[in-house]
Each structure stands twice: as C-alpha cells, then as structure tokens.
Amino acid sequence: MQDIKTYINQNKDRFIEELIDLLKIPSISADSSYKQDVKRAAEVVRERLKEAGCDTVELYETPGNPVVFGEKIIDKNLPTVLIYGHYDVQPPDPIDLWEKPPFEPVIKTTELHPEGAIFARGSSDDKGQMYMHVKALEFMTKNDQLPCNIKFMIEGEEEVGSVNLGWFLERHANVVSNDVILISDTSMISRDVPSITTGLRGLSYMEVEVTGPNRDLHSGLYGGAVANPINVLSKLIASLQDENNRITIPGFYDKVEELSEQERSKMAEAPFDLEDYKRKLAIGDVQGEAGYSTLERGAIRPTLDVNGIWGGYTGEGAKTVLPSKAYAKISMRLVPNQDWKEISELFQKHFESIAPKSVTVKVNAHHGGQAYVTPIDTLEYQAANDAYEEAFGKTPIPQRSGGSIPIVSLFEETMKSKTILMGFGLDTDAIHSPNEHFGIWNYLKGIQTIPLFFKHFARLKQEAKS
Ligand code: BES
Ligand code: MN
Ligand code: MN
Numbered sequence: 001m002q003d004i005k006t007y008i009n010q011n012k013d014r015f016i017e018e019l020i021d022l023l024k025i026p027s028i029s030a031d032s033s034y035k036q037d038v039k040r041a042a043e044v045v046r047e048r049l050k051e052a053g054c055d056t057v058e059l060y061e062t063p064g065n066p067v068v069f070g071e072k073i074i075d076k077n078l079p080t081v082l083i084y085g086h087y088d089v090q091p092p093d094p095i096d097l098w099e100k101p102p103f104e105p106v107i108k109t110t111e112l113h114p115e116g117a118i119f120a121r122g123s124s125d126d127k128g129q130m131y132m133h134v135k136a137l138e139f140m141t142k143n144d145q146l147p148c149n150i151k152f153m154i155e156g157e158e159e160v161g162s163v164n165l166g167w168f169l170e171r172h173a174n175v176v177s178n179d180v181i182l183i184s185d186t187s188m189i190s191r192d193v194p195s196i197t198t199g200l201r202g203l204s205y206m207e208v209e210v211t212g213p214n215r216d217l218h219s220g221l222y223g224g225a226v227a228n229p230i231n232v233l234s235k236l237i238a239s240l241q242d243e244n245n246r247i248t249i250p251g252f253y254d255k256v257e258e259l260s261e262q263e264r265s266k267m268a269e270a271p272f273d274l275e276d277y278k279r280k281l282a283i284g285d286v287q288g289e290a291g292y293s294t295l296e297r298g299a300i301r302p303t304l305d306v307n308g309i310w311g312g313y314t315g316e317g318a319k320t321v322l323p324s325k326a327y328a329k330i331s332m333r334l335v336p337n338q339d340w341k342e343i344s345e346l347f348q349k350h351f352e353s354i355a356p357k358s359v360t361v362k363v364n365a366h367h368g369g370q371a372y373v374t375p376i377d378t379l380e381y382q383a384a385n386d387a388y389e390e391a392f393g394k395t396p397i398p399q400r401s402g403g404s405i406p407i408v409s410l411f412e413e414t415m416k417s418k419t420i421l422m423g424f425g426l427d428t429d430a431i432h433s434p435n436e437h438f439g440i441w442n443y444l445k446g447i448q449t450i451p452l453f454f455k456h457f458a459r460l461k462q463e464a465k466s
Helices: 004-023 032-052 127-142 165-171 229-238 261-267 274-281 340-354 379-392 407-415 440-465
Strands: 056-060 067-072 080-086 106-108 117-119 149-155 180-183 195-200 202-211 303-311 325-334 360-369 397-400 418-421 437-439
Touching: 004 032, 004 117, 004 127, 004 440, 032 056, 032 067, 032 127, 032 149, 080 127, 080 440, 117 440, 127 149, 127 440, 165 407, 180 407, 180 440, 195 379, 195 418, 202 229, 202 340, 229 303, 229 325, 325 340, 340 360, 360 407, 379 418, 379 440, 407 418, 437 440
Parallel strands: 080 149, 080 180, 180 418, 195 397
Antiparallel strands: 056 067, 067 149, 106 117, 117 437, 202 325, 202 360, 303 325
16 A cells, blocks of 8 residues: 555656546537547546546436546445546637647646646646546555545536536436535646635626628728628627726626625735736736726626627738628626526627617527635535645635636535535646646646545544544
C-alpha cells in the first residue's frame, strides 16, 4: 500500500500520457460533424473507468450524446459520492490563433507553470479536471483506500447546455442516487491561494434576427433612406445597458439577491490585484456596473454580453451593400433568485418592443440554467475544507464564480444532495479560448486532493452517525 504522493510520483508520466490520449479526440459537442469523435471520447472514458476500478461502467443513450456511468459499490451502508464531469469540449475557433493545433496536445512551460502545462482544447475544461477523478479512483482502489461508494456520471453535452441531462435524470434517478456530488469543472484563485467554488451564475442565452428590406440593397442607391439592420441592431444592443452599465430590460433586477454589507466585505478580503488583472488581459481599464468592484461584477452581479454579431459583407476587400439581415447571440449571466426562463421572456418582450417599425425582429431563446449558491456550514463543505487543508497546508477560501454549470441547480432540485465544486484550474487557463492549457502541477494536485475529500467525507459521515 502506497501513500498518494508516492503513487503520483511513480505514475505521473503515465497519468499525463493517458490524459494526452483523451485530449487528441476532438469531442466537440456543438458541431454535429464531430458526432463520431464525441462517441469515441465516451468509449475511451468508459474503458479508463473500468481499468481504474469501477465494477460496472455503461454508456447510457440519451436523445443527444451518451452519458458514461460507472460505479464501485463497496458497502451499501456506506455513503456514496457521485462524480460529475464532461467529456465534450468547446469548438477550437478561432483556430488560427492556436500556437499548436488544438487536438495535438503539447507540454510547454509558462510564467505560471514552471512544471509545464498541457496545451489542448479541453485540457482544463473539462477533460483534465474530470480525469483527475479517474486517477484518484485508481489510487484509491489499487491501494485499498476507497472509504465509501463512488459513482461517475460523465456527460457529453455540458458545453451545449446539458439539454438532455434532465431527461436522463428523470429516467435514471436511482442509478445516480448519492449522498454528495463532487465536481471539478471550475477554477481556484492561485496555487498559493486554494479556493472552493461556492456559487455559479445562471444563464439565459438568446439569439436575435433583425430584418430590414426584403433583399440586400446597393448602399449608395438606398443608404440613408432605408434602415440598415446592422445599424439598427447596434443601436438596440447599445440601449440594453445604460450609462452606469445597468441592464435596461424592465424587471431584470426585480428578483436579484443583494448581498449584505457583511458578505460584501468578506468577499473583498479575497486576494485580488487589479493592476495585475489588467496587465494579464492587456486592457487599459476595466468597466462594469457602477457601485460594484471587479470581483463583484464577475460573480455576484448579473450581466449581458454579445457573444457574436454578424450580417452583411465580411469577406476580403470592400463591398458596398445595405444588408437585408443582421444577427446577434446575446447571453445574460444571472444570479440567485433570477429565473432564467422568466428573464428570457423579459428579454424577448423588451427587444420586440424597442425595435423601430423600419425593421422586424425575431427573438429565440437557446439554453439556460439557474444560478447556484451553496452554504459553507455543511458537512460536505467541511470535508472539502479539510481535504484542502491537508493537501495545501492552508485553509481554502470559499468563492463564488461567474461561470455556469446549469446542471448543478438541477441536481439540487432533483436529488436533494449538495454539490461540492473542487476546481483546480486557473482563470488564466484560457478555457473556451485559443491555447487552452492545464498546469501539470494543478492536475497532480487535484489527484492528490480528491482522495482526501473521500477520506474526510467518510469520516465526518461516520462521526455524524455515532
Ligand atoms: N466549466 C465551465 C464553467 C466554469 C468555468 C465555471 C470556470 C466556473 C469557472 C463550463 O464548461 C462552461 O463553460 N459552462 C458554460 C455554460 C454552458 C451552458 C455552455 C459557461 O459558463 O459559459
Ligand atoms: Mn466545463
Ligand atoms: Mn466550458
């Protein structure tokens, strides 16, 4: 029997090789031409879970991509930890900005990663972080240190809104039943400042289409006399935020949960260097809702962002045209108590109401999800806290994140179990961006910390019983 540190040291090259193999599969869920690769990634995860010690592993079909489910039940009377993660990845675009091809992983050192980082799409979000759990299971089973039951539910549609996971949960509620859900799909403050994610924002994702004349027109003959849908769309979008960067949709803030002064000052204690933040992003200044700090704007306040806008001529050279149509994809990040379906409706009503008669607009809602906040005075959080203290020698900071994992609030609704978000990525990992990477130090630290969560969770559960 080996301890985890020795085990990692002796096996780390293989751990890295195995992850690299998984990263070579372009499992892009947003693009249906990658369907076969998505399936192959699911099959590889299934095989690896078997090798790592699961007693049974199965691919469950859904109307979309399969869910990989695996389990090792050592004793029905012991508590069960459910690991959730995703094997699908974001599209790599814009592909030209990658230094090395996104699905040909390379290891490179950087300022923040002197031990090296693996560069590939999905390295941090979420294949690398998900795979830490597979290797943690391997350690626990091979060294007789699995103190409770473990289940894995690894899905292939997280990056497209987990649209079929509700369907899956309805049909397989007892298969996935558990006492706590553990997820590594978020980030921590830095390697010297460990943190546990205690909140996620919700999401409402809209698409708008603005139509002007019934065909593209010569911008010399018609320009100035007929509304240009791209000009109109730009104005409409600009009007969605006021001079204080507050969202102007009526009713948008009605249900927003305001933090107490005490909670806000607690938040302000988290280490944050604004100058460093600006330097890393090469921006001259930050901007956002008046009256809130940068950390607050990015986690506890709702936002509205254009994710893409298109129309007219975008090819080489100059073509004079007054286009017939313009489009935009607009997302709103939401905070506790805002309901994403209600916000989507408010957006639609508002957008239709502000459109001038010179154009027609169509508004469609894509996916969405509710925000999530978890208390820290729970046994589950305590177990995570103790695991980090043992692995890092420091107390982790509870911190709300601005990102979204829509399934987390659904889990709480349908399974009534708490979710613990133990993310080991960094905000600088460039997830969803070109040159995404995951630090090898972070990868191995995750593999070290996860078994400690199991240990402390099992211990605390046992203590609570007696
Ligand atoms: N893993 C991310 C979410 C995340 C990253 C949360 C870092 C906190 C810190 C997840 O894969 C993701 O990208 N979610 C999407 C939402 C989804 C519906 C497409 C997001 O947040 O944009
Ligand atoms: Mn993710
Ligand atoms: Mn993602």
